Amino acid sequence: MISPLEARYYRRRMPLLWWAHRRSYAIFVLRELSSAFVALFIVELLLLVRATARGPAAYESFLDTMAHPAMIVLNLIALAFVLLHAITFANLTPRAMIVRLRGRRVPSRVVLAGVYAGWLLVTAFLAWLLVAA
Amino acid sequence: MSLSHDVVIVGAGGAGLRAAIAVAEAEPRLSVALVSKVYPMRSHTVSAEGGAAGAISADDSLEEHAYDTISGGDWLCDQDAVENFVAEAPRELLRLEHWGCPWSREPDGHVAVRAFGGMKKKRTWFAADKTGFHLLHTLFQTSLKYSNITRYDEWYVSRLLVDDGRVCGVVALELMSGLIETITGRSVVIATGGGGRVFPFTTNAAIKTGDGMALAYRAGAPLKDMEFVQYHPTGLPFTGILITEAARAEGGWLLNKDGYRYLQDYDLGKPEPGPVLRSMELGPRDRLSQAFVHEMAKGRTINSPYGPVVHLDLRHLGERTIDAKLPMVRELCRDYERIDPVHELVPVRPVVHYMMGGIHTDRNGVTPLAGLFAAGETACVSINGANRLGSNSLPECLVFGARAGRAAALYAVEAPPPALAVEAQGDDERRRLDEDLLRRSDGPDRISSIRTEMQAILEDAAGIYRDGDSLTKATDKLRELKERAATAAVDDASRRFNTERVAGLELAGMLELAECILHSALRREESRGAHQRTDFPERDDKRFLAHSLAYRESGGSPRVSHLPVTITRWPPGKRVYGR
Amino acid sequence: MDQITLRVARYRPDDEETEPVLVDYDVPLRPDWAVLDGLNYIKDELDGTLSYRWSCRMGICGSCGMMVDGEPKLTCATFLVDLAPGPVRIEPLANFPVIRDLIVDLTDFMHKLSSVKPWLIRQDEQPVEDGEYLQTPAQLDEFKQFSMCINCMLCYAACPVYGLDGSFVGPAAIALAHRYDLDSRDEGDRQRLTILAQPDGVWDCTFVGECSTACPKGVDPAGAIQQAKLAAAQEAMKSLLLPWRSR
Ligand SMILES: Cc1cc2nc3c(=O)[nH]c(=O)nc-3n(C[C@H](O)[C@H](O)[C@H](O)COP(=O)(O)OP(=O)(O)OC[C@H]3O[C@@H](n4cnc5c(N)ncnc54)[C@H](O)[C@@H]3O)c2cc1C
Ligand code: SF4
Ligand code: FES
Numbered sequence: 030m031i032s033p034l035e036a037r038y039y040r041r042r043m044p045l046l047w048w049a050h051r052r053s054y055a056i057f058v059l060r061e062l063s064s065a066f067v068a069l070f071i072v073e074l075l076l077l078v079r080a081t082a083r084g085p086a087a088y089e090s091f092l093d094t095m096a097h098p099a100m101i102v103l104n105l106i107a108l109a110f111v112l113l114h115a116i117t118f119a120n121l122t123p124r125a126m127i128v129r130l131r132g133r134r135v136p137s138r139v140v141l142a143g144v145y146a147g148w149l150l151v152t153a154f155l156a157w158l159l160v161a162a
Numbered sequence: 163m164s165l166s167h168d169v170v171i172v173g174a175g176g177a178g179l180r181a182a183i184a185v186a187e188a189e190p191r192l193s194v195a196l197v198s199k200v201y202p203m204r205s206h207t208v209s210a211e212g213g214a215a216g217a218i219s220a221d222d223s224l225e226e227h228a229y230d231t232i233s234g235g236d237w238l239c240d241q242d243a244v245e246n247f248v249a250e251a252p253r254e255l256l257r258l259e260h261w262g263c264p265w266s267r268e269p270d271g272h273v274a275v276r277a278f279g280g281m282k283k284k285r286t287w288f289a290a291d292k293t294g295f296h297l298l299h300t301l302f303q304t305s306l307k308y309s310n311i312t313r314y315d316e317w318y319v320s321r322l323l324v325d326d327g328r329v330c331g332v333v334a335l336e337l338m339s340g341l342i343e344t345i346t347g348r349s350v351v352i353a354t355g356g357g358g359r360v361f362p363f364t365t366n367a368a369i370k371t372g373d374g375m376a377l378a379y380r381a382g383a384p385l386k387d388m389e390f391v392q393y394h395p396t397g398l399p400f401t402g403i404l405i406t407e408a409a410r411a412e413g414g415w416l417l418n419k420d421g422y423r424y425l426q427d428y429d430l431g432k433p434e435p436g437p438v439l440r441s442m443e444l445g446p447r448d449r450l451s452q453a454f455v456h457e458m459a460k461g462r463t464i465n466s467p468y469g470p471v472v473h474l475d476l477r478h479l480g481e482r483t484i485d486a487k488l489p490m491v492r493e494l495c496r497d498y499e500r501i502d503p504v505h506e507l508v509p510v511r512p513v514v515h516y517m518m519g520g521i522h523t524d525r526n527g528v529t530p531l532a533g534l535f536a537a538g539e540t541a542c543v544s545i546n547g548a549n550r551l552g553s554n555s556l557p558e559c560l561v562f563g564a565r566a567g568r569a570a571a572l573y574a575v576e577a578p579p580p581a582l583a584v585e586a587q588g589d590d591e592r593r594r595l596d597e598d599l600l601r602r603s604d605g606p607d608r609i610s611s612i613r614t615e616m617q618a619i620l621e622d623a624a625g626i627y628r629d630g631d632s633l634t635k636a637t638d639k640l641r642e643l644k645e646r647a648a649t650a651a652v653d654d655a656s657r658r659f660n661t662e663r664v665a666g667l668e669l670a671g672m673l674e675l676a677e678c679i680l681h682s683a684l685r686r687e688e689s690r691g692a693h694q695r696t697d698f699p700e701r702d703d704k705r706f707l708a709h710s711l712a713y714r715e716s717g718g719s720p721r722v723s724h725l726p727v728t729i730t731r732w733p734p735g736k737r738v739y740g741r
Numbered sequence: 742m743d744q745i746t747l748r749v750a751r752y753r754p755d756d757e758e759t760e761p762v763l764v765d766y767d768v769p770l771r772p773d774w775a776v777l778d779g780l781n782y783i784k785d786e787l788d789g790t791l792s793y794r795w796s797c798r799m800g801i802c803g804s805c806g807m808m809v810d811g812e813p814k815l816t817c818a819t820f821l822v823d824l825a826p827g828p829v830r831i832e833p834l835a836n837f838p839v840i841r842d843l844i845v846d847l848t849d850f851m852h853k854l855s856s857v858k859p860w861l862i863r864q865d866e867q868p869v870e871d872g873e874y875l876q877t878p879a880q881l882d883e884f885k886q887f888s889m890c891i892n893c894m895l896c897y898a899a900c901p902v903y904g905l906d907g908s909f910v911g912p913a914a915i916a917l918a919h920r921y922d923l924d925s926r927d928e929g930d931r932q933r934l935t936i937l938a939q940p941d942g943v944w945d946c947t948f949v950g951e952c953s954t955a956c957p958k959g960v961d962p963a964g965a966i967q968q969a970k971l972a973a974a975q976e977a978m979k980s981l982l983l984p985w986r987s988r
Pocket of ligand 3: 795798799800803805815
C-alpha cells in the first residue's frame, strides 16, 4: 500500500542512456547483455555431444554448420564476452579471497598475479594436449 | 491518531539507546518508544573520538578513578553518584564488548587502555580514535534485536505532556510528513544530549541544541549547574572540529608562537619528552583552556584568519603511531585543514565542547517531576561537577542511561496509565506549531540572525573568563532577543520536512538555556573549574560548595537557588597537577 | 569576494510541484568552505526554505550525502574550491525516492539493515563478570574495515543494480552482515549467510565496483559482497556434501 505521503515522493527513473556515462556502468550492461552469448557456447557444446552420439555423419554435418562464416563471427563475439567474464572474475579474486601466508596478508597484486599465472598454465596445458594429439 | 507505549524515550544517542535496551531487558513486556529527531546513528555520540573510562588495569582502582573525577570536577561532583559511576563503568564497557564493540586490543587479546587528561592511571578504553562512532553503532545495531522497541526516527519532540504534575508522554512532529502527534507513556526518559550550539564556536554537531533541557525546564524541572560549560583546548580553527585529547595522551605537545611548551608556566608541571599522567598537556581541560587565554594576553599566540591559535605538535610521534592510534586525527587534519600532522604543526584553539549542567536528576535518573527521567549529557547527575574529565562522558551515558532505563521501567510497571485528558495538550501544540509558526513569513528578523546574536552574547559574557558586569548586561540583551525571537520570520510555510520550523523551535529552546547559563553564572560569585570570574577569582567553599538550580518562573525568566553537594569520602581539597 | 554558483535541485510537493527544478544561488567561494557551508549560507542568508540533512560536519554522522555534479559525495567533506569555477550541481542522492529538496527516504535501507541481523550472535552468552571475549589485534583487523560504515548511502546511490531493482539488499547492509560474520566473537554466520544467499541477496551483485569507489570511509563493500558470495557458496557446498551436519 502506498501512503498519501509516499504518493507525493518524487521517484526518479534511470534515464535510457544512464549506462553510457561511466565505464564501469557500460561494462556492467555489457556483461548483462552478453549472458546470451555465453549461453550460446553451452548450447553448442550440448549439440556437439548429441552429434557425436549419433555417429560420424551427424558429427560431420555439425562441423559443417559450425564452419559457416556467420557461425564463426558469432563464436568470436561469444569468445570475447566469455573473456570479459573471465577477466572480471579473475580480477575479483583478491577482493573475494583474503589469502594469508604465515599470518601476513598477501597483497592483492600478488594474488592477482597468481590467478593469471594459473590461468596461463592451464591454457598452456590444454594447448599442449591439442598439439600433442 | 494517538500513539501509546509504556516507556517513551526521547533521544537515541548513547544514553537513549542504552536506556531503551535496559527497559527491553528489564521488562520485556513493556513497549518502548524510541523517539529521535535524527536517525539513531546520526546522533552526536558518533563524533566522540578519544575513549571511555573504566578502571580495569591491575594497578588501577575504583578509588583512584573516583578521586580523579572529583578533583577534576573541583569538588562539585556528588560523590555518591561518582562511586556508582566508577563501579559500574567497567561492567558497562564490558557489556558493550559482549555486544560486539571493536575495542582496540593488547597483543594477548585483552582490551587495551590509554592515558587521558586529568587521569592518574591509564584507564580509557578506545576503538582507535573513533570510539563514539563504534559505541553508537554497536548500541544501535544491538537495539535492532529487540522487537519491543518501536523507533520513531526523525520525529522532533516539541513538548512534554504533563497531567497534574506527572509527565505522561510527549508531543512530536514527524518531520517527513509534518504531522503532529501525541505519544503517551507511563514514564518518559529524556536523553537528548548537550547544547553546545548556544555558542558560536563549538565541537558540537548541528543537532546539539539542548532541546531536552528546554523541554524539562518548561515543564517545571530545574536545570542544574548550567554555568559550567567546558572549553576543549584543541579545536580546529573555523570548523571547530575536535582534535581528540588522545593526541596529547599519545605524546602531543602544545606550543606557542615561539615553539615553547607554555603549559609549564601555569603550574601544570615540567615538560618531559614523553606524556606524564595528570601533568602538562595531560592536565584537565579547564586549566588548559585558561592557560590559552593568558598566552593570548601575553601576545604569544599565533594569528590566523579565524583568530589566535596555538600549535599542536605531533610530528615527533611518527607516522606509524599516528596511523595506528590516531588515524582520524590525520584524516580530519588532511580533509579539513589540508595539513598532515606527520610533517606539520596543527593550529588549534579552545572551543566549546560539553555542558556539565543539565536536567537535575538523582543517581537513578529520577527528576523532581513524577514520571520524568533523564540521562546522558542532557542530565546533570552530577558526576562531572565543575569540569568533566575527558572520556568520562561516554561511560556516563551507559551507566546512567541503563539506570534511568531500569528506573523508568519500574515506574511504568507500577504507575497507572496516563489520563486521556492529556490528548488535549496535543491539540494546543498543533495549533502553536501550525498556526503560529507556519504563518510567520513576514517577521522582521531571521532565525539565523537571532541565533548568531545569541551566540555572540554568550561567547562575550560566558566564555572562559566571566565577570558580573558583562553577565548583567548580557542578561538584558538576551531578554530583548527573546522577545524578538517570538516574531522572527519563518519563510517556509510547508509541512513536509520543514527544517526552518524546527530551527525556530530549537532557537526558542536555546534562548531559554542561554538565560539559565547567564543567570546561574551571575549568581555564582566564585571561580571553580570551568566557571572563572575575574571579579571573584577564588573558590569559595563556604558559600558555593553547592549546585545551582535554575527554575523557570511564570514570567519565563529563571530563578536560581542552591543545593548542597553530596560529599562522602573526599573532603574538598586543592587541585594539584604536575606534581 | 569570489563567488560560485550552486545549482540546487528544489522539490516542494506541498506547493503542487510535480517535478524538481534547479535553482541557482550565488555563494562566497572561500578556501575552507565545503559544499555544505555553501548550502548553510543559502539557508541562513538567501532562502530559509531550502531543506537538507546535516549534523556533524566532520564526515562521521553520514547525514549529508548528496549528488554533487552527478557524483555521490559527503557534502561536508567536498570542498567548493575543488569544484570551481562551477556552477556546481547539487541533487538528492540517486536511486532513492525524494521527499523534498535534497532529502531522500531511507526507510528501505533501515529495513534491510535489520533484516541481515547486524548484531553479535552467540550460542551461549558468557556473563559479563567473566570478563571480555579475547580478541587479538589480528582478529580485530579481519573485520575492522567493514565496521567503518557510517550508513551514508553513497554506495546505494552509486549502485546500478539497486537503481534498476530496489529489492537488492545492497552494499552497506551486506558489508555490515559480513562484518559480524568475520568477527571472531560471533557465531551467527550461518544464519546470516542463509539470508544473504536468498534472491535479492549477494548474487544480485555482478561486481560493478562503483560502491567501493563511492565509499568515503574505505569500507570496500564490493569486496565484502564477493567474500560473502564465496562464503555462501562454500556453505551451500558443505550442506550438499555433508547433509547430516547439524543445522
Ligand atoms: C567532538 C566530540 C568528541 C567527544 N569525545 C568524547 C570522548 O572521547 N569521550 C567521552 O567520554 N566523551 C566525548 N564526548 C562527549 C560525548 O560524546 C557526549 O557527551 C555524549 O555522546 C552525549 O550522548 P547523549 O546520548 O547524551 O546525546 P547525543 O548522542 O547527542 O544524542 C542525542 C539524541 O537526542 C535526540 N534529540 C535531541 N533533541 C531531540 C528532540 N527535540 N526530539 C527528538 N529527539 C531529539 C537526537 O536525535 C539524538 O538521538 C565528545 C563530544 C564531542 C562533541
Ligand atoms: S559502505 Fe561506505 S558508502 Fe556505503 S553506506 Fe557505508 S560508509 Fe557509506
Ligand atoms: S554532516 Fe555528518 S557526515 Fe557530513
